[in-house]
Amino acid sequence: MEKKTKQKSVVTALLIATFLTAIEGTIVSTAMPTIVEDLGGSHLYTWVISVYLLALVIATPVFGKLADLFGRKPMFMIGTVIFLSGSALSGLSSSMEQLIVFRAIQGIGAGALSTIPYTIIGDVFDFKMRARMQGLMSSVWGISGIVGPLAGGFIVDRITWHWIFYLNLPFGILALVLLWTSLHETIEKKKRTIDYAGILIFAVTMTSFLFALNRLKETKSISPAMIGLFAAALAGFILFLWIQKRGREPMLPLSLFKNKFIAISNSAGFLLGFILVSVTFYIPLWVQGVTGLNATLSGVTMLPMSITWPLASMLSGRLMDKRPISYITMTGIGVIIIACTGFTLFTEQTPMTLMMCVTAITGFGCGLTFTAFTVAVQSSVGWNQRGAAMGSHNLMKSLGQVIGISVSGLLLTDQLNGPVLQHSLHSVFILVAVLAVCAFAVTSLLLKEPETFSRE
Structure with a gap:
């Protein structure tokens, strides 16, 4: 009975974390016209969304690997704290430039919340229950797709846009408490090696590539600077593969493929x-x-x-x-x-x-x-x-x-x-x-x- 109770608490924590990341896109998109009207900087409109996605893309495999090295629980905690810190700071933003920086912090934390819950499900449940849990997790994405625009519109119209970020805090803290008290894992105590070079090169490569793609979408023309960014991304990707092939604990083990x-x-x-x-x-x-x-x-x-x-x-x-x-x-x-x-x-x-x-x-x-x-x-x-x-x-x-x-x-x-x-x-x-x-x-x-x- 105690085991089932703890499993339910773990599942609840994971569902909350998944909901926070799932609703983030729709609720922020709904509020963006009001945010721009308040803060100005309409030319930076797309970067509020893009920088979040960029940070998410970079952080996702990093947190996945760190969860293998140091355990799911501590990495989930760290990721959630980063996400909540980014949320609180985003709510306090007084300019578009600040909001973009704080959204990047939020996106880093979201990299953990979008990956580690699925990893924990693979650990805690057998094959049959994993499949059914995925159905439950997917229902959260469906619900967020309905609730996000409605909640975003209501908060912006009746309260203030700042609260679309502040509302993450109580739910995130609840998820932290539930997982901290319910998930127990045994990690072998030994010296761990973090692939700092791989993480750095991956971050630079993805930033160059996605920034160049974003500019290409906006201008629909090739410039020398854009060619340079794509070339840097290609060189970075080759270097990243070389590091991953020779690394002791590579961020993205090529053996997986x-x-x-x-x-x-x-x-x-x-x-x-x-x-x-x-x-x-x-x-x-x-x-x-x-x-x-x-x-x-x-x-x-x-x-x-x-x-x-x-x-x-x-x-x-x-x-x-x-x-x-x-x-x-x-x-x-x-x-x-x-x-x-x-x-x-x-x-x-x-x-x-x-x-x-x-x-x-x-x-x-x-x-x-x-x-x-x-x-x-x-x-x-x-x-x-x-x-x-x-x-x-x-x-x-x-x-x-x-x-x-x-x-x-x-x-x-x-x-x-x-x-x-x-x-x-x-x-x-x-x-x-x-x-x-x-x-x-x-x-x-x-x-x-x-x-x-x-x-x-």
Whole structure:
């Protein structure tokens, strides 16, 4: 009985942490127009979002590896404290420059909260329960997709935008207390080696690459400075691989990618991240710019995705007890292909109800697929590599989203309504459909791989 009580406390802490990171994007985006009106600095608008994502991408694999070296519990605590510190400071911001710096701190902490909970689930539960827990965790993302915009609007209109950050504090502290008192782990006491060189080079490489991508999306032209940034990123990536190959405790062990389940899950996760961010950003733009409906109805169009995703995730968890992971992932991506094909057939006369059906199908396919890939990565390695494995998987999904929004942005016209916008969005949807087929082809390689992990 005591063990079950502690497990419930651990799960509650993880759900709270997941909710905080999941709701962050939607609630801040909703409040940004008011924040800019208050603080000024409209030219820095996108950096409030971009710097958070940049810090998140860099911190995700770092915290994953540190959790393997020093334990999940202390790294979760450190990450949560960093996240809450960034939240409190963001709420105190008196200028856009301050907000950007404090959002970077918040993003570093979010790197821990977006990875370590999934690692702990892999530690605490057996295969069957891992699958079902992923369904529960996915439901949190679905709920946050509904609650975030509503809560953000209410807080901004009735209180003040500062409280969208302050509200993280009581929930984060509750998660800290629950995990501190309920999770017990035994860490072998020995000298640990931290890959400082790998972390530094990775941070510089990602910063150069993502900054160059962001500038390319904004200017849609190549400049000498941009070429220099891409060249620096390429050189940094080569140097990073060299360090990881020779390091004693590499931040991102290259041996992980010899595991076919991890390599395939990460590759497909990158493509699916690209698809997901393109759909969630550009379907609302289609609804407003092409169909001519208002912002509220564009949000309603995306609402079915937040409902079908967690439902399909729970179904995926139950199916994994009976079916091979390859069967579930390929079925899910097949559903995503159907949805992406539907997007390419949209016209200015397409009714909102039909668009809602297509977004519902998208959410269902994502729920099946993302859940199964997460469990595959969790179950493919032992305790001492699970944090790094989950860090690599979340990194690839995040990179897919960051690169996806930049690349698809290159296809987008500056004219945000009318036939020109319709044509450019169709180009984005065609690209997304092609990538969905590529993801299916990559995932089909799992059919040749026997499942070596236990389902007991």
